[in-house]
Amino acid sequence: MIRPMIIDISEWQHPNQINYPLLAKQIDHVIVRVQYGSAHCDKFYQTHLRRFQELGVPKAVYAWVRGTNHADMAQEARIFFERAKIFQPTFYWLDVEEQSMSxxxxxxxxxxxxxxxxxxxxxxxYVAHHLYRSFNLAVENFDALWLPSYGSNSGSYHGIKPTVNQNYDLHQYTSKGRLPGYNGFLDFNRLADRKPFIFFTDRPQDSTAWGMAEKGSFSLKTAIHLRTAPTIHAQSLAILRAGQTIDYDAFAHEQGYVWIRQKRADGTYGYLATGPSDGQKRTAPSWGVFY
Structure with a gap:
């Protein structure tokens, strides 16, 4: 799981199907749709925003843009603001996926x-990938650019990046993500390293937040690199040998493997791949024994 974990939701995610306290533990930031044009107010945006606010999750809002002329666009903006302002969102997003005017x-x-x-x-x-060039929006005037690009859309990030503009800040990389707390699909987003997490949320990311919390021990059956981040491209801290055992405090399905996290004596973390994963489940036996 990529952290910070940023999801965006709308009325398609029904509150009755969400365990908000459990889902809140898995995410770092939520972006909630407020309206689909000015005429359609999202049915559950107030519930989503109120519940995540109660649980301390930084929240932003977005509006699907459907204005038919300049005056209508201004009116949509006013209605969007009036609907959202009570929740004091950290960021406002425009979702441009439809040609509603010339x-x-x-x-x-x-x-x-x-x-x-x-x-x-x-x-x-946010601009639809296939409409980016034809719309030719003045994206440079916005505080941030959010682009989608899914690749195989498997629910995990596999390195696919937006191609229409390299200067994006947020990347929606799947519409089929899954997290404990909601049984349906979720949109997952990742930072593009151009702006820090605090730029979007007005608060720093919790550096200890990663994966699913779980304490245990893992005894290796083969030699494995302990790395500085949960990717095989990260720097190796050490090569742990078969027979060695490490304690871990969290795990995640990420970058093609099931990773566990070890807290080190200096307060930093090491990450160990324990076997292949498709992003949701193991695809082969683990490379050791869990205790």
Whole structure:
């Protein structure tokens, strides 16, 4: 699992199907849809925002843009702000996935300017990958750019990146993610390392938050690198030999393997691959024994 774990949700995720306290433990930031155009208010946005607020999860909001002219775009921005402001979101996003007027570049800019003046907050834009070039939005005027690119859309990140613009800040890499606390699919997003987590949430990421908390021991059956991050491309801290046992405090299915995390004497963490994974479950026996 990539951290920080950022999900975006809407009325398609029904509150009755969400265990909010459990889901909140798995995520670092949530982006909630408020409206689909000004005429359709998301049925559950207030419930989503209120529950995650109670649980201390940093929250942002987004609106699907459907304005039909410049005046309508400004009105959509005003309605979006009025619906969301009570929840004091850390970030406002425009979701541009539909050609609702001929001058999308000018219309979306009107939406941005109006929302920025009303909220005084950071305003970002999400643009559908296949419409990015034809819309030709003034993305440089926004505080951040959010792009989708799924690849095989397996629920995990496998290195696929957006290609329409290399200067993006948030990457939606799957629409089929799964987390404890919700049985359906979720959109997963990752930072692109251009801006820190605090830029989007007004608070630093909890450096201890990673994977699923679980304490145990693992005895190796073969030599495995202990690494500085849960990827085979990370620096090797040591090669642990067969027969050695380490204690761990969390695990995650990430980058093609099941990783465990070891807290080291200096307060840093080491990560050990324990066998192959498809992102959700093991695909072969582990390379050791768990206790």
């Amino acid at each position: 001058d999308m570049r000018g219309g979306v800019e009107v939406f941005r300017q109006t929302l920025k003046q009303l909220s005084g907050k950071k305003v970002g834009v």
